Amino acid sequence: xxxxxxxxxxxxxxxxxxxxxxxxxxxxxxxxxxxxxxxxxxxxxxxxxxxxxxxxxxxxxxxxxxxxxxxxxxxxxxxxxxxxxxxxxxxxxxxxxxxxxxxxxxxxxxxxxxxxxxxxxxxxxxxxxxxxxxxxxxxxxxxxxxxxxxxxxxxxxxxxxxxxxxxxxxxxxxxxxxxxxxxxxxxxxxxxxxxxxxxxxxxxxxxxxxxxxxxxxxxxxxxxxxxxxxxxxxxxxxxxxxxxxxxxxxxxxxxxxxxxxxxxxxxxxxxxxxxxxxxxxxxxxxxxxxx
Amino acid sequence: xxxxxxxxxxxxxxxxxxxxxxxxxxxxxxxxxxxxxxxxxxxxxxxxxxxxxxxxxxxxxxxxxxxxxxxxxxxxxxxxxxxxxxxxxxxxxxxxxxxxxxxxxxxxxxxxxxxxxxxxxxxxxxxxxxxxxxxxxxxxxxxxxxxxxxxxxxxxxxxxxxxxxxxxxxxxxxxxxxxxxxxxxxxxxxxxxxxxxxxxxxxxxxxxxxxxxxxxxxxxxxxxxxxxxxxxxxxxxxxxxxxxxxxxxxxxxxxxxxxxxx
Numbered sequence: 128x129x130x131x132x133x134x135x136x137x138x139x140x141x142x143x144x145x146x147x148x149x150x151x152x153x154x155x156x157x158x159x160x161x162x163x164x165x166x167x168x169x170x171x172x173x174x175x176x177x178x179x180x181x182x183x184x185x186x187x188x189x190x191x192x193x194x195x196x197x198x199x200x201x202x203x204x205x206x207x208x209x210x211x212x213x214x215x216x217x218x219x220x221x222x223x224x225x226x227x228x229x230x231x232x233x234x235x236x237x238x239x240x241x242x243x244x245x246x247x248x249x250x251x252x253x254x255x256x257x258x259x260x261x262x263x264x265x266x267x268x269x270x271x272x273x274x275x276x277x278x279x280x281x282x283x284x285x286x287x288x289x290x291x292x293x294x295x296x297x298x299x300x301x302x303x304x305x306x307x308x309x310x311x312x313x314x315x316x317x318x319x320x321x322x323x324x325x326x327x328x329x330x331x332x333x334x335x336x337x338x339x340x341x342x343x344x345x346x347x348x349x350x351x352x353x354x355x356x357x358x359x360x361x362x363x364x365x366x367x368x369x370x371x372x373x374x375x376x377x378x379x380x381x382x383x384x385x386x387x388x389x390x391x392x393x394x395x396x397x398x399x400x401x402x403x404x405x406x407x408x409x410x411x412x413x414x415x416x417x418x
Numbered sequence: 419x420x421x422x423x424x425x426x427x428x429x430x431x432x433x434x435x436x437x438x439x440x441x442x443x444x445x446x447x448x449x450x451x452x453x454x455x456x457x458x459x460x461x462x463x464x465x466x467x468x469x470x471x472x473x474x475x476x477x478x479x480x481x482x483x484x485x486x487x488x489x490x491x492x493x494x495x496x497x498x499x500x501x502x503x504x505x506x507x508x509x510x511x512x513x514x515x516x517x518x519x520x521x522x523x524x525x526x527x528x529x530x531x532x533x534x535x536x537x538x539x540x541x542x543x544x545x546x547x548x549x550x551x552x553x554x555x556x557x558x559x560x561x562x563x564x565x566x567x568x569x570x571x572x573x574x575x576x577x578x579x580x581x582x583x584x585x586x587x588x589x590x591x592x593x594x595x596x597x598x599x600x601x602x603x604x605x606x607x608x609x610x611x612x613x614x615x616x617x618x619x620x621x622x623x624x625x626x627x628x629x630x631x632x633x634x635x636x637x638x639x640x641x642x643x644x645x646x647x648x649x650x651x652x653x654x655x656x657x658x659x660x661x662x663x664x665x666x667x668x669x670x671x672x673x674x675x676x677x678x679x680x
Contacts (some may be wrong), residue, residue: 269502273502273503273506275503275506275540277536277537277539277540277541278536278539278540280539280544281525281528281532281535281536281539284528284531284532284535284539284546284549285528285529285532287546288529288531288532288550288567288568289529289568352544353544353545353546354544354545354546355545355546355547356546
């Protein structure tokens with residue numbers, strides 16, 4: 128019943144062709160926002176319509192798809208988008224980062240290193256890094272064209288003046304290939320260094336704003352900062368309650384209403400891989416935690 | 419003044435005309451402005467003063483004529499022939515523009531320090547401490563308490579905002595400042611303080627200024643030369659004292675005569 132209703136991966140071939148052209152242009156000009164004719168998707172804006180369109184247009188029948196939402200394979204957004212592609216493309220899906228060839232992500236980069244055979248697709252709500260500083264689209268485009276990025280530092284200056292340090296923790300602006308300033312989508316700034324010289328192709332799709340941009344493999348990505356206030360990764364000070372990792376990005380989970388809390392890996396696949404490697408030693412800890 | 423007299427002019431306007439369809443903005447305005455010279459443009463509302471200022475700052479394109487500017491490397495160039503990137507760089511390093519309404523010249527959403535530091539960051543300063551040091555220094559020079567460096571301009575009074583706007587423009591040590599009614603909307607005592615400050619700064623920094631105003635008292639206090647405009651044309655130009663004390667044109671005589679005696 129599924130097969131005849133949709134074209135492979137929902138979008139028709141002409142639409143995919145249009146999006147692929149935009150992607151090619153984006154790859155050719157790293158960090159540059161390429162406009163494309165974003166389609167209505169069977170989900171609301173803000174749920175990843177841009178990422179879904181990019182994924183749909185690069186997906187082939189042999190691909191293995193992984194979808195994560197805040198690092199997790201089993202939250203609403205991830206589950207529904209994975210089911211969408213199971214239904215419309217019939218591709219194999221996985222939760223393993225290593226096995227996947229296409230990974231669609233909402234706001235995290237997996238902890239495991241990515242390889243050249245992989246493509247990471249980001250869902251982007253607001254692609255314009257200068258938007259809240261300069262409301263005019265005509266002006267921000269001109270600023271990009273002239274590499275006129277002083278304003279971006281005004282924002283960082285304000286952070287330091289108000290908080291004593293650069294308080295931007297997500298959507299931290301980066302400069303791609305020493306040219307375009309880009310919004311890395313609302314990923315935590317912990318993930319920023321992973322973007323630089325990444326072996327995988329990184330594609331960014333913004334459905335409502337109708338923009339596609341990209342970081343080609345092995346491209347330098349630099350987080351903006353001041354000489355006397357250099358960029359710093361941020362991570363909660365703790366270890367994962369499940370796998371004991373002290374190098375992964377952590378989520379804080381409130382466990383009761385008396386101040387009880389614990390930290391767990393945001394990347395569920397990374398956490399599970401570590402636990403299966405270290406054997407059953409952790410089952411005690413897991414059993415004691417209500418899920 | 420002797421050494422500057424031998425130099426080339428900093429800014430040259432050649433036969434500048436601008437018409438908005440059938441409506442005339444200004445017609446055939448020519449002048450030369452030397453380094454360290456303050457020129458006032460006076461005239462009633464609608465006489466083409468602001469059009470002239472917008473032409474000089476290349477915000478609008480002239481219908482006829484051209485504007486020449488001597489760059490820092492000493493070469494005089496036609497501004498219309500510059501690329502947009504060059505024009506922007508010029509506007510934010512070598513020029514300043516003081517608007518009548520400070521809200522137009524300032525970023526009201528960011529602190530005073532960031533307002534002053536924006537130009538520095540735009541030309542590549544990447545050291546927070548040095549940017550802040552420079553901002554503090556400039557706030558001090560325009561008589562704003564440096565303790566208010568992290569306050570938003572919306573919390574400033576009208577006079578302070580105008581002084582902040584001046585500091586924001588002067589931080590890159592420009593050579594040419596264009597001012598559009600800088601004292602408009604301020605009460606008399608605040609005006610006097612601002613004028614005193616501007617007079618000191620223009621003299622200290624040897625700034626060239628084109629000052630658009632309808633207030634002849636402001637022109638007398640600040641400028642070396644006066645250009646009187648009416649219906650888009652220059653009707654009289656000369657040294658400030660000469661024009662104000664011995665006006666030749668009937669319209670200028672009327673202007674001078676309409677100042678209330680102190």
